[in-house]
Amino acid sequence: MAFGISLLSLFTLFALSILSFAYSKAQMVPAMFIFGDSVVDVGNNNYLPCVARADFPNNGIDFPTKKPTGRFSNGKNAADLLAEKLNLPSSPPYLSLLLGKNDSSFLTGANFASGGSGILNGTGRAFGPLLPLTKQVAYYLSVYEHLVHKLGSNGAKKRLSKSLFVIVTGNNDLSSYSRDSDLRKRNTPQQYSDSMLLVLKGQIKRLHIFGARKFVVTGVGSLGCSPSQRSQNEGERCDESLNSQCVSYNKGLKSMLQELKSKKLMDIHYSYFDTRRFTEVRAACCGLGKLNAEFPCLPISTVCSNRSNHVFWDGSHPTEATDRVLVDAIFDDPSHYTFPMNLRQLVAV
Template identity: 65%
Template sequence: MGNKSFLPSFLVGFALVLSLKFANAQMVPAIFVFGDSLVDVGNNNYLPVSVAKADFPHNGIDFPTKKATGRFSNGKNAADFLAQKVGLPTSPPYLSVSPQNTSSFMTGVSFASGGAGIFNGTDRTLGQAIPLTKQVGNYESVYGKLIQRLGLSGAQKRLSKSLFVIVIGSNDIFDYSGSSDLQKKSTPQQYVDSMVLTIKGLLKRLHTSGARKFVFAGIGPLGCIPSQRIKNQTDHGCNEGSNLMAVAYNKGLNSILQELKSNLNAISYSYFDTYALMHNIIQNPATYGFTEVEAACCGRGKLNAQIPCLPISKYCSNRRDHVFWDLYHPTETTASILVDAIFNGPLQYTFPMNVRQLVTV
């Protein structure tokens, strides 16, 4: 009888300790995520005509539920790992939340959408996505809901301590690379300059609606992902044209971030040099525990990149060996390594501070 009464008390006490530990671990009130398939946690599941979906096997094979969730990954993605770092649950997909359920917005929400770009229309080959302009518009709607719930000063105080994560731009470069029309209209540098100018305007809108702490991930070496490597006829080398555009965009983004920091009130940010770290991983895979840097884990054909990761595709038995999960996206292991660097990274990869430092500003 004593044991029966002791067990529930013990469990209640244990649960209380766990909850206190979790509460102490929470470093920010909320995370709002904007971007593309690198951080989409399921918004595209709710888009009826989009082909850019990951709600089928073999995606999610290493996720805790072992099921596809809409993440373009074998498991968790960067949005999940960053939320864990700051002691929050993963921000839910915006399209999964009822507009009336404002409590769901209190710890943040994800607006990210597979196929999305800085420009509207980067999804034309995939049918449907939520471009960054629309994502920012959706956030402005959430901002209004938070003001209704907390009052203007309460909402602004909460948002000023929250993180605004932005991971986008790859699809715009893919769009340019595959479009003779876009190439006729502008040079690669002119196109990248337009990307930077557009995102600058959107960042100003976010600032007007309470955003103060930004986490930016620069574009990685796009020319080295499996879908780009297979375009080289003679070997599996990287596509230097895509890489040069990524470098040019990252340079422009850094420039406007420094400008906005000078001109807008109380902005702080952490810029992550995705390009530098991914390039280092590809050049020195053994240092990070990888053995395969060219081929995708899941797919078919040359480098497993001629046919996407579909239920009919093959997938590798040890995902930890591979840098890339499918023809476009990193494995869960790669995403974890990237977020470790975003959060704790040295100035080599994070500028002017890492996310651990950003949350204390």
């Protein structure tokens, strides 16, 4: 009897190991770690006493649960859709794990993104306490220690070297500069962009020290053509001064990544994604006022009936349909939007 039970137990363990192996092989990378702003926030701000939140209707109207989750979107956002492409589960917000609201071993990653935040610590301060990039990276170091404890130093380093580190930030820094006369008095546009790049460079190097080798870094979009910007301008025109600074920043970002790869962190690989190349449209799907963009998406807001044909969900955030187009582009585009490789190629390195 004991022998028979042992055989059954061994068979069960063998079967489970096969299933586990098959699942791990289905995943294109072991894990994905997300850093950034509201474009990829999956609800971290729900756990902060801030006003930059999206945990109320009509947000989430097309999410599988049909409920708001803290995503600044009608449905899934780019972080969710990237996870789908990679056959990974979408990571819950890190703060929910920190506060014991969810359980995770961090083996498939974590999401540290915080709506309203930026590269610079002062960005978004008017919204209340947020998680700037430096704080997000500090939280990642706690996850690193957890993985070392769980997998051992070599096991953690091996897993992290094949994982993706996705950085989607900078939008709020540049938008803040365009609105803040004090910032403009203290810094020329070039000085401000340089300060952003210096901090970002330092955080990438910090992540590298703690295991990161594969980076996905996005440039900023044509922020001056977002509905929220257009609604403030005569004739609903784009803010070309802000767009020009976006172009300059993206150029500097691309150069910084090339320099890191060629001179300082030669063992990294990266995919830079230029979102600015995508065409902008005028009106938001959810909001109030001119272009549905003078006020944020609120429970009392007007909501378009067909979210699939709108680029913008609210005054500054894309719809799920737009994010699907963007994620498809970064994943498989040969060269038009990505440099020096697309995401599929990065995974294969």
